[in-house]
Amino acid sequence: MSRANDTHAALLARLSQIVGPAGLITGEADMELYAIDWRRQFPGKPLCVVRPSSTAEVSQIVRACAEAGAAIVPQGGNTGLAAGAVPDNSGAQVVLSLTRMNAVRALDPIGMTLEADAGCILKVAQDAAADAGRLLPVSLAAEGSATIGG
Numbered sequence: 001m002s003r004a005n006d007t008h009a010a011l012l013a014r015l016s017q018i019v020g021p022a023g024l025i026t027g028e029a030d031m032e033l034y035a036i037d038w039r040r041q042f043p044g045k046p047l048c049v050v051r052p053s054s055t056a057e058v059s060q061i062v063r064a065c066a067e068a069g070a071a072i073v074p075q076g077g078n079t080g081l082a083a084g085a086v087p088d089n090s091g092a093q094v095v096l097s098l099t100r101m102n103a104v105r106a107l108d109p110i111g112m113t114l115e116a117d118a119g120c121i122l123k124v125a126q127d128a129a130a131d132a133g134r135l136l137p138v139s140l141a142a143e144g145s146a147t148i149g150g
Contacts, residue, residue: 008047008092011068015050015094018060023100025049034095037086038078044087046073049095058096065094072096076119076147098149104128118149 016024025031026048034049036042047070052058065072071093075085087093098119106115109132116125122136122143129136140146 007068008070011064011070011094012048014064014068015048015061018057018064019050019052023051023053023057025051031095034075034078034097035087042086043089044073044093045089045091046087046095047092049097051097051100053100055101058101061094061096070094074098074149076149077121077142077145098147101149102147107132107134109134116148118147120148122146122148 012024012026025034031046031049035044035046050061052061062072073085073087073093073095075095075097078085085095087095098117101117101119102121102124104114104116104120104125107113107128112134114125114129114134114136116128122138122140125148126136126138126143
């Protein structure tokens with residue numbers, strides 16, 4: 001086994017410890033949606049897709065990847081048209097998907113503030129604001145899949 005393979009195996013084991021089995025995707029077919037842009041023009045090949053459920057997990061993931069020398073490709077809803085959230089074809093980059101971080105954490109209708117996870121889908125945030133008698137005045141065609149964090 002090569003040094004790169006050893007490093008990748010150690011990183012995958014560490015990431016699995018951080019996010020658990022539900023938060024780590026390594027199968028090529030399972031990673032397909034995370035490895036290509038919305039227009040399906042720019043395919044990539046990630047080492048894995050890691051899906052944290054908290055900011056504490058994100059911090060641990062960033063630390064583990066930095067220690068392993070692995071590049072991170074942050075990915076929100078992957079609805080952008082510039083292919084900025086797609087890994088390259090090296091098979092060495094880690095896609096950091098925010099899909100499990102999809103919650104409105106706090107809403108203050110008097111102060112008119114809403115605190116949401118980076119992976120919170122725009123429509124979820126809009127509905128939370130509406131339920132509180134407020135309007136989140138951002139509307140776009142991808143509001144059912146676009147995320148607050150990109």
